[in-house]
Amino acid sequence: MANHKSALKRAKQSEIKRIRNKSIRTRINNIIKQLKLAISENASEKVAKNLVLAQSIIDKAAKKGVIHKKTAARKISRLTRLITAYKV
Secondary structure, eight states: OOOSHHHHHHHHHHHHHHHHHHHHHHHHHHHHHHHHHHHHTTOHHHHHHHHHHHHHHHHHHHHHTSSOHHHHHHHHHHHHHHHHHHHO
């Protein structure tokens, strides 16, 4: 464990950020699972709603720095491609 006052503070801050980032990442994974489930059930209304929600959650995570901007773009692109393939 850290010995200096500043290092102790940094360790606390890192732990708080880790917990926050973990919840955001979990939220991303859960919405993607819901979207894929809706696709497999052929629920087109649910798919459209979940895609918009997934894009929003992923973009917010990128904005907060939880995931990289290009990672967010890649995830959104792949989800969109998945849905367009489902509609055809």
